[in-house]
Amino acid sequence: MRSAKLYQYQLPMDSGVILRTQRLATREGWIVELRDGDKVGFGEIAPLPEFSHETVEQAGQQAKQLLESWIQAETVDLSQALPSVAFGLSMAMLELASELPKKGNYLVAPLCSGDPDDLIVRLNEMPGEKVAKIKVGMYEAVRDGIVANMFIEAIPEVRLRLDANRKWTPIKAQQFAKYVKPEHRAGIAFLEEPCKTPEDSLAFSKETGINIAWDETVRDEGFEVKAEPGVVAIIIKPTLVGSVQRCMDLVKQAHAIGLTAVISSSMESSLGLNQLARFAEWQTPGVIPGLDTMQLFKAQLETSWPDCDLPKTALSDLEVVWQK
Ligand SMILES: O=C(O)CCC(=O)c1ccccc1C(=O)O
Numbered sequence: 401m402r403s404a405k406l407y408q409y410q411l412p413m414d415s416g417v418i419l420r421t422q423r424l425a426t427r428e429g430w431i432v433e434l435r436d437g438d439k440v441g442f443g444e445i446a447p448l449p450e451f452s453h454e455t456v457e458q459a460g461q462q463a464k465q466l467l468e469s470w471i472q473a474e475t476v477d478l479s480q481a482l483p484s485v486a487f488g489l490s491m492a493m494l495e496l497a498s499e500l501p502k503k504g505n506y507l508v509a510p511l512c513s514g515d516p517d518d519l520i521v522r523l524n525e526m527p528g529e530k531v532a533k534i535k536v537g538m539y540e541a542v543r544d545g546i547v548a549n550m551f552i553e554a555i556p557e558v559r560l561r562l563d564a565n566r567k568w569t570p571i572k573a574q575q576f577a578k579y580v581k582p583e584h585r586a587g588i589a590f591l592e593e594p595c596k597t598p599e600d601s602l603a604f605s606k607e608t609g610i611n612i613a614w615d616e617t618v619r620d621e622g623f624e625v626k627a628e629p630g631v632v633a634i635i636i637k638p639t640l641v642g643s644v645q646r647c648m649d650l651v652k653q654a655h656a657i658g659l660t661a662v663i664s665s666s667m668e669s670s671l672g673l674n675q676l677a678r679f680a681e682w683q684t685p686g687v688i689p690g691l692d693t694m695q696l697f698k699a700q701l702e703t704s705w706p707d708c709d710l711p712k713t714a715l716s717d718l719e720v721v722w723q724k
């Protein structure tokens with residue numbers, strides 16, 4: 401006997417969270433709960449403003465329709481579903497089928513969006529591989545180059561993941577590269593999406609010898625995983641990409657040609673983030689995921705994130721907006 405519930409959540413965010421052009425004061429989304437006999441599975445559907453093409457309302461609408469068919473039918477076709485809906489529902493189905501392993505990779509790449517000194521402290525405390533993620537392209541390219549150089553000099557074994565989110569023109573990207581000494585360029589594991597177009601990013605990598613990774617490009621229409629000079633990784637943000645199956649296909653294709661696949665957050669609540677940590681441990685073992693986004697919230701939801709002291713809202717405190 402199947403039953404399902406859709407909960408609505410709103411969680412307060414840290415005051416400094418800016419997404420592209422807007423401040424994100426509250427994170428909003430839906431949690432699905434699927435039950436079959438004594439089995440249960442949860443999933444989070446949370447379109448990210450400025451990144452997802454669908455709104456929270458559209459995702460909620462579609463989730464209700466698909467839940468309706470899940471109650472009635474054996475299988476539900478998620479191939480045409482909105483990415484956030486496909487991800488949340490497929491994750492709930494995976495958990496319901498007891499196919500999502502319990503063990504998670506909570507050793508995330510510390511994200512530096514503020515004071516570089518904080519990051520130095522966190523990196524020194526980090527066991528094993530010292531991987532950090534730094535946003536670049538927000539201020540002067542020259543400043544970004546100096547910051548990257550400083551990190552590599554301070555922690556010689558560091559593996560930086562820099563993320564320009566397609567902000568630079570070829571000239572700006574060159575200005576950045578000029579400040580990273582050639583002998584330090586290996587300290588950059590990769591630079592995500594340096595330029596406004598993939599072509600410019602490929603040219604940048606060729607000219608500078610700095611490895612790059614695709615993130616936005618993975619979500620471009622017609623994207624295919626292929627070997628390209630200078631490209632070493634693809635970033636997979638499941639909420640923006642789609643179903644668990646689609647994400648697993650991407651990981652498999654990346655591995656087949658020797659690329660690193662990095663599972664990354666789209667600012668899911670602690671419930672969704674925990675599932676991503678489990679998904680990352682399962683699908684990309686040994687690779688540090690990009691999940692250091694709990695610090696951007698002021699509250700957790702249902703599942704605790706390791707070592708996080710933020711107050712927690714239980715699912716039972718949320719409004720159930722649909723159930724069958
Ligand atoms: O990838 C990570 O390490 C953290 C997640 C992250 O950077 C991010 C999170 C939400 C939306 C966009 C981005 C981004 O890649 O810029």
Ligand SMILES: [Mg+2]
Nearest residue numbers: 563565592615
């Ligand atoms: Mg990015």
